[in-house]
Amino acid sequence: DNLGHIVTNYxxxxxxxxxxxxxxxxxxxxxxxxxxxxxxxxxDKDVAILSVSLKDKDDSSNVPVGRVDTVxxxxxxxxxxxxxxxxxxxxxxxxxxxxxxxxxxGNPFGLDHTLTTGVVSGxxxxxxxxxxxxxxxxxxxxxxxxxGNSGGPLLDSTGRLIGxxxxxxxxxxxxxxxxxxxxxxxxxYEVTTLLRDGKVSR
Numbered sequence: 437d438n439l440g441h442i443v444t445n446y447x448x449x450x451x452x453x454x455x456x457x458x459x460x461x462x463x464x465x466x467x468x469x470x471x472x473x474x475x476x477x478x479x480d481k482d483v484a485i486l487s488v489s490l491k492d493k494d495d496s497s498n499v500p501v502g503r504v505d506t507v508x509x510x511x512x513x514x515x516x517x518x519x520x521x522x523x524x525x526x527x528x529x530x531x532x533x534x535x536x537x538x539x540x541x542g543n544p545f546g547l548d549h550t551l552t553t554g555v556v557s558g559x560x561x562x563x564x565x566x567x568x569x570x571x572x573x574x575x576x577x578x579x580x581x582x583x584g585n586s587g588g589p590l591l592d593s594t595g596r597l598i599g600x601x602x603x604x605x606x607x608x609x610x611x612x613x614x615x616x617x618x619x620x621x622x623x624x625y626e627v628t629t630l631l632r633d634g635k636v637s638r
Contacts, residue, residue, distance in 0.1 A: 437523050444587030446477050446484040447566045476630030480569040483626045527596030529619035537593045542585030554579030563603045563616050574616045575599045581615030590617040
């Protein structure tokens, strides 16, 4: 958002001592890396919130020490002297239909800024969180999702956020055309609650 909050999967950052977020200019020619702080997590739903400073200053301490997979895909920098964040446009997952066109953005196998396309293959699926809790009402898609896509956006045909890529079903560990994304309406509740209360109580 405009305050510097970035949403990703909990499993992306759970074993990390530090995190960074790499942002890319609109023309794709310039990148900048920011140190990030973890401000809230919900392992039960595999959600984490990071925060970065939006101040435009030259900080030599902003040296990449790792990449938060695909987070930068949903945040871009406006060209010019000021580095301004442009949050992804948030849509809704309430009206999704099987067969609807979708796009997944991520960093599969370290190949950043990768976009794959597909359709909504199923709705109301269930996957397991990192602590083996059920995550229900998940979106299934055949857009290629591979290791490195976690935390990246699933977009509709107009570029609106409808989910966060989270898991795949595969015997090989690579995409088998069965990927899963947490619906954006679920994320909205998670983010609002974590920022307000610091935790999600159940």
